Structures are given as structure tokens and as C-alpha cells.
Amino acid sequence: MASEAVPLTIRQNPLAVVYEWLGTCDHKKIGLMYIVYALLFFVVTGWEAVLMRIQLAHANSTFLSPQLFDRLFTLHGTTGVFFVAMPILFGFGNYLVPLMIGARDMAYPRLNAFGFWMTAFGGLFLYASLFAGDSVAKAGIAPDVGWFAYAPLTAVAFSPGHSTDYWNLSLLLAGVGSIAGGVNFVATILSMRCPGMTLGRMPLLAWMNLVMGGLVLVTISPLTAAQLMLMADRYLGAHFFDTQAGGSAVLWMHFFWIFGHPEVYVLIIPCFAFISEIIPVFSRKAIFGYPAMVAATTSIGFVSLGVWAHHMFTVGMPSYGNAFFVLTTMVVAVPTGIKIFNWLATMWGGKIRFATPMLFAVGFLFQFLIGGLTGIMLATAPFDWQLGNSYFVVAHFHYVIVGGILFSIFAAFYYWFPKMTGRMMDETLGQWHFWMFLIGFHLTFDSLHIPGLLGMPRRVYTYEAGRGWESWNMIASVGVILQGAAVLVFVYNLIRSGVRGRPAGNDPWDAWTLEWATTSPPPEYNFAAVPVVESRRPLWDVKHPDDPDSKYE
Amino acid sequence: MLIFVVSMAESGLGAAGNPASPTNIFAPKSTPAHSIYQLSIFELEVLGTIFVVVFSLLAYAVIRFREQKHEDGSEPPQIYGSNQMELAWTVLPVLIVVVLFLSTAQVIHRVQDAREPQGTIEVTAVAHQFWWEYRYPQFGLVAANELHVPVSDPAHPTPTYIHLLSADVDHSFWVPQLAGKTDLIPNHPNNMWIDPHETGLFVGQCAQYCGTQHAKMLLRVYVENREDFDRWVHAQQQQAAANPSAAAGAALFVSKACFACHTIRGTMAAGPAGPDLTHLMSRETIASGAVPITRENLLKWVRNPDTFKPGSLMPAPDLTPQELGQIVDYLMTLD
Numbered sequence: 001m002a003s004e005a006v007p008l009t010i011r012q013n014p015l016a017v018v019y020e021w022l023g024t025c026d027h028k029k030i031g032l033m034y035i036v037y038a039l040l041f042f043v044v045t046g047w048e049a050v051l052m053r054i055q056l057a058h059a060n061s062t063f064l065s066p067q068l069f070d071r072l073f074t075l076h077g078t079t080g081v082f083f084v085a086m087p088i089l090f091g092f093g094n095y096l097v098p099l100m101i102g103a104r105d106m107a108y109p110r111l112n113a114f115g116f117w118m119t120a121f122g123g124l125f126l127y128a129s130l131f132a133g134d135s136v137a138k139a140g141i142a143p144d145v146g147w148f149a150y151a152p153l154t155a156v157a158f159s160p161g162h163s164t165d166y167w168n169l170s171l172l173l174a175g176v177g178s179i180a181g182g183v184n185f186v187a188t189i190l191s192m193r194c195p196g197m198t199l200g201r202m203p204l205l206a207w208m209n210l211v212m213g214g215l216v217l218v219t220i221s222p223l224t225a226a227q228l229m230l231m232a233d234r235y236l237g238a239h240f241f242d243t244q245a246g247g248s249a250v251l252w253m254h255f256f257w258i259f260g261h262p263e264v265y266v267l268i269i270p271c272f273a274f275i276s277e278i279i280p281v282f283s284r285k286a287i288f289g290y291p292a293m294v295a296a297t298t299s300i301g302f303v304s305l306g307v308w309a310h311h312m313f314t315v316g317m318p319s320y321g322n323a324f325f326v327l328t329t330m331v332v333a334v335p336t337g338i339k340i341f342n343w344l345a346t347m348w349g350g351k352i353r354f355a356t357p358m359l360f361a362v363g364f365l366f367q368f369l370i371g372g373l374t375g376i377m378l379a380t381a382p383f384d385w386q387l388g389n390s391y392f393v394v395a396h397f398h399y400v401i402v403g404g405i406l407f408s409i410f411a412a413f414y415y416w417f418p419k420m421t422g423r424m425m426d427e428t429l430g431q432w433h434f435w436m437f438l439i440g441f442h443l444t445f446d447s448l449h450i451p452g453l454l455g456m457p458r459r460v461y462t463y464e465a466g467r468g469w470e471s472w473n474m475i476a477s478v479g480v481i482l483q484g485a486a487v488l489v490f491v492y493n494l495i496r497s498g499v500r501g502r503p504a505g506n507d508p509w510d511a512w513t514l515e516w517a518t519t520s521p522p523p524e525y526n527f528a529a530v531p532v533v534e535s536r537r538p539l540w541d542v543k544h545p546d547d548p549d550s551k552y553e
Numbered sequence: 554m555l556i557f558v559v560s561m562a563e564s565g566l567g568a569a570g571n572p573a574s575p576t577n578i579f580a581p582k583s584t585p586a587h588s589i590y591q592l593s594i595f596e597l598e599v600l601g602t603i604f605v606v607v608f609s610l611l612a613y614a615v616i617r618f619r620e621q622k623h624e625d626g627s628e629p630p631q632i633y634g635s636n637q638m639e640l641a642w643t644v645l646p647v648l649i650v651v652v653l654f655l656s657t658a659q660v661i662h663r664v665q666d667a668r669e670p671q672g673t674i675e676v677t678a679v680a681h682q683f684w685w686e687y688r689y690p691q692f693g694l695v696a697a698n699e700l701h702v703p704v705s706d707p708a709h710p711t712p713t714y715i716h717l718l719s720a721d722v723d724h725s726f727w728v729p730q731l732a733g734k735t736d737l738i739p740n741h742p743n744n745m746w747i748d749p750h751e752t753g754l755f756v757g758q759c760a761q762y763c764g765t766q767h768a769k770m771l772l773r774v775y776v777e778n779r780e781d782f783d784r785w786v787h788a789q790q791q792q793a794a795a796n797p798s799a800a801a802g803a804a805l806f807v808s809k810a811c812f813a814c815h816t817i818r819g820t821m822a823a824g825p826a827g828p829d830l831t832h833l834m835s836r837e838t839i840a841s842g843a844v845p846i847t848r849e850n851l852l853k854w855v856r857n858p859d860t861f862k863p864g865s866l867m868p869a870p871d872l873t874p875q876e877l878g879q880i881v882d883y884l885m886t887l888d
Contacts (some may be wrong), residue, residue, distance in 0.1 A: 065767050066863055151723075155762060249723055284620075284628055286631050288635075314725060314734050314736050315736050315738065319661050323661055334643060334647055334650060337646040347614045348618065351617060351624065366611065377597075380596055380653065383593045384733075385735070454577050454729075459759075461873035466575075467575060468574035552633055
């Protein structure tokens, strides 16, 4: 472009910073990159939701074309699960696990960086489909097969062009990254703990990330396998899912959901971890029933591997098959109930401080309770014959993903931001964020249950008037405005506090786990001297030498 | 916190207070839907009780145990756990799960394993992108988009058994007041049954995303008394009557592309891909329930199906305005 020579000045410092982040193997930097990357995609998937809610605010709307709407819900779901929730939880896990077990880094720092970059490229690749263009692919931009991409809608006959390939390959890439992350969590937690930290003294966050890492290993692989089979169908003339040639559409469902359901636990278990750290500190009590919490978490991990076909009650399984998956799914309610009661018992008799992290944690508890109960309704196969694939399901899983997972992620932000940046987040803005988001959330997702009960299926770009759906959809759309505004407050708070928040010091919450024993932010080596612990709450022991935990464990 | 209580109450009232909605799952009009309804009400009572108990405990903890203004800064007593309590809140949920599971299994069995009585109506529903084909093998007739079944007197049940097939991708048959949904999956035949207790029109729609026009793949089930149903069957069994006044349109139908996809029994048109049009005008809607059947709508639809259903698989035929009028005139004779 420039025909004349332009004097090139290279400023050393900015580039050096870029190189440092691009090439880093430090678990804290990788963790932060995961988090920032996920936040960017959070804004993207949020906008997709806003567009869809505008379209659905009233009946027979023509704001979006059906083609665009179908692409938006595919992108929204895929992005939300794979490029927001997973990376943000991997980010927190990466940042926190080594600090909390007194390690200097993850077990495999380079694999860790590799995992992040694979996930990052996966997300970018999905959105590259937007630029592939109609003219190139001849089949429109961006995939439109839904986030679970049921066969045979993904076959070349029904999805010509390359939009489905973008979906397939981007998740394949991200899946490889996730497996790398899973390996790393398991190896780190099993073998990098500081002296004195037996498995029984690990913070619950480490325990839960261990279960999450193990689940990633066994659940991502079926998805990856199915995606390779789909590639073979589309390009090598295989017939795994090609129903015209004797393939099986139901096979894809099994593959997808044996990934897809444990995936829900991959997302929620790290959130249990945040809550299990935050509730004790803000209630000023040790976690109630530590061994029961560990047992409940691991049993959820195992049972979650045997529940996948509750996504398939309408597929026409035999009655005993349906009954089996009703039973396994309902069994999950038992360890989940144990957790809720233990959190409750931790708060019982405490001195609860309602700082922003605790507000979000209590919000999580309430919403997770409701999401769990609607989950039992959906686990009841006959009830699911009515509720399945309706807006009731949409409301249920957003209750878990937004009301549960996102609330606990917000709690984690307010709680660990001081450790990551050395500065406190603004408490007033935090309260505004919480209350606006809470009200917006309930306007949207409480309302959406009802059109589901009144027969509104999901994934419709528009709907008929006169079925009792309009007003609930309108309220749901209004709620999105409040949620969006609350997220703006949150982002503003992040940036403002990052630049000029009140200095945090090492231990602003008077907490008990090892990450608070080092500076904020921690040095690259985390701890000047490797800590030695004698109980589950090493900092409690330091603060109360006369009455240490180690006496009671 | 108040929000939670209000919102839950709202949800209940919202659904129950909507008897007007023709797709309300809590207004069952057929045995399978009724069995589900009874189970769901029992379950809602159980879960509602659990919610109220846990919610109250949580609300109490939040209010009662908040840090007081003038605290001395000391830590509260540290309690590490209690095996008795862990046992209590393990055993109690286990018992609840057992009860819920047994009542669920019973309803699964009752709906799924129901034995087919004598004298049922058998229908084969074939889902297509984005419309429904209904075959009645007992009567040798094929209809589209509007399913007709006889009402079933609970004293002398005449249920309808629906054999579910798909011609292309996954779909799902969901008329909430008659039964729960069952998917139509290519290469994986399914079955369901209904025994509507009242006459009337019952609506629903495809409940498994099946492509661009999933939203307008609407279901209409006309439940009629036996005489009306038999009359309908008899009428549908007839071939299309030749009508000299529409001869020009009839000729166009088989010379333009129409006949390649549509069947009109009694003519050369025998295409299998689109809806059977032999008795088109006996229906109340076109485009799988998208719009009422009027001359104006037929003109718009045949000129360009994207007017009502962008992305529908019917191509816009290349017709002059005069030809378009003639074809629609012909279609309007197909009663």
C-alpha cells in the first residue's frame, strides 16, 4: 500500500509483552488468557441471545429470517458451552489449582499452553465460518444444525456446503485442547501437591477439578470419535449416520449424549468447587461434611456416565430402557442433595458476610435448587414426553447454566479478582451487578418455563399467536435487557477495578487456603518457599495457632 | 428472595390459568396425555414440598445467620460435620427417589406397553421437511397435514395407533393435549397411540429441529364422531373428479413441474415427494397449517412458497400470471 519508505520504529516493550503472553507456559498467564478469551465469546454469545429474544418477543415477527435464526441458535449454544463455559472454568482451574495445592505450576506447562491455543483456535475457526460467505460455500454462512447437530441433518444431502464442517472441525480442535487440559488437571492434582497435603486435606476445589478432569478424559473422546465418523460420512462415503444407506441417526444421539450429559457435570462441578470455597469463607466456618462432599462429587462423576439417554426419552427406546435411565438420572439427585444440605449446614450457625461473592453464591444455591427440581421433572420419562424439546427444557438448562454456572463464575470473579490483579473489585458496582442480573435472569428464565408447559417447542424462529405464549415471551425478552445492562456494569467494574481498584493485599477476605498465603498477584514461582500443610485450612492454623484444624481432622 | 417465591407461584398460575391455550399440557384430552398429567401433578406436589422445605431452611439461614453490626470479630464455633445428619439427608432423598421411580415406571409401562385392542384405526405418519403425510392402510387412502381420527368413547375405546416414519431427517410428533411427543427418525420406526375423548381440532407442531422451516411444520388433528369420520374416509377414498371448467389448469399441472412431486389420484400426477393434493380443498389450511386455504393464499403460495415459508422445499414454478390463475382454479376444484 505505502509506496514510499516509512521509517519503522519498533518499540521493544509492547512486543516483548505480546511475546511473553503468546509463548507463556505459566499456569497463571494461561489461566488469565482462558478467562479473557471466554469473556470475549461471552459477549458474542450474549449478543446472539439478544437478537433471538428480539425476534421472539412477539408472535409472527420478521426481525430475523428463519435461516439467520437457525444459525444464531446453533452458534449461541455451541459458543456458550464450548467457548465460554468450558474455557472460563479451565481458566479459573488453571489459575487456582497449583496455588491451592502449593505447587509452582501445572504438571505439564507446555501441554497446558497447547491446550489453550487449540481451544482458542477452535473458537476462532467456528467464527471463521462467518467469513466463508455464501458465494464460497453455496450453503450460507455459519452452521445451522443446532448445537447437538443431530444426524442426518448434518449429512451432505441436507447440509451441503461447508457450514457443518466448520462446526465439526472447530469442536474437534477444541476437544483436543480440552483433553490436554483434562490430563493436566488430573496429573497436577495427583502428583504436584505440597508436603503434608494428603488427598484428604486437599481443598474441595482441587478435589472437584480432579473429578472434572477425569470426566473430560472419558467424555470428550466419544464426541471426537463421532465427529471423525461424521467427517468420514461427509467426505469418504462412509455410512455411519447415513440413514438412506442403512446408517443410524440414533447412533449419533448416543455418541453425542454420552458426551453431552457428562459435559454438563464437567461444567457444573468446577462451579460446585467455587461455591465450596466461597460459602465457608463468607460464613466464617469450615465446610460441613468434607468427606461427604468428596464422596458426593466423585459419585456424581461416576453416575453421570450412565444417564445420557435421558436426552432420548422421545426417541422410542423400549420401556425398560426408558425406566433404566429414569432411575440412574434420579439417583443423581441424592449426591446433589447432599451437597446442597452441606452448603446449607456450613452457613448454619455462621456469621455470614454478604459481600458480592457471597451474594452470587447464595443466588447460585437458590437457582441450582430450582434447576435441580425441574431436572427431576425432566428425568421422569413420561413427563419428558411432554416437556422434552420444549421451552421448559430451554428454561431448565438456562437455569442451570446461567442461574447456576454463570452465577458461580461471577462469584469466583469477585472472590479471586483481588488475587489475580492485586486490586479489589468495586463493591457498590458489584451489588448493582448482582441485583440487576438477578432480576433480569428471573424475568427471562422463570417466564420461559411457561410457554414450554403450554406446548411451545424450542428452536422455532417464530410462533403462532393465540396459544398463550406471547406475554411470557415478551417478559423474557425484557429480562434480557436487564441482564445485558448488568453485564455492562460487570465489565466496567472489571476494567475500572483492574486499573484503579483499592489495593487488595495478600488476603483480603481473611480466607484459609494456600492461594491467600502468597502475594497478589502471585509471583511467577507462586511461593518463595514451598508450603507445608497440616490440615485442610492451612491459613486457619496460622491464624489460630491455639486451636488449629489439625486437632479435629 | 421474594422473587423466587413469586416466580414459582407465577409459573404454576401461569400454566394452570391458561385453559384457553390449545396446547396446554395440563389440559389432557386423551389417555396417554392424561396418564402423564396425573403423574406430573403427583410429582409437582412432591417436588413443591421439597422446594418449600429447602427454600425455607435457606431463607432462614440467610436471615438468621448474617453477621451482626456490632461484632467482636471473633469466629463462630467451627463445626466440621455430623455423620448422623449426612445419613439423614442421604436416606431421605433415596426414599423419595424410590417412590418417584416406581410411580414413573408404572406410567411408562401403562403408556408404552399398552396392548393394542381390536378395532383400532391405524395411521402411518411420514414426516417430511416440512409437512406431514398420513396414510391409512386400512382404508387405502393418503392424506396430508390434517390428521382425521374418530373420537374414542372411554367405555368402548377406538384408539388410533400411529406408526411414525421419516422420509428425511428427525422430526417429532407433538400434540400436547393428546399425548407426549414421539420422534420420527429415518430408518427407526416408532409407534404411539391416542384415544381422544372429545371431538374437535387439536393442534401441535414438530418438536425436533428439522431444518429451516421447523417452526412451520404444524400439526392439526381433527377428532370427529364416528359417522363424520367414516364420511371423511369415504370422500378421501374417491379419485379426483375431472372438472371441465378447470381443464386448462389440469393440463398445466401435468405439463409443468407440479406432477413430479404431487399426486392427484385419478390423473397422471403421481409424484411422491410433496403432499397428496387429491382432496386439497377438503382441508382448512395449506403449507402444513401455515395459512388458511383461500384462493388468495393459494395464488401466493404457488407463485412463491417462500412468501409463507422461506426455505420450504417447494420451488417457485415458472408460470405466467395466466397459468398461475389456471392452476389455482384447478386446485380449487379438488374437493
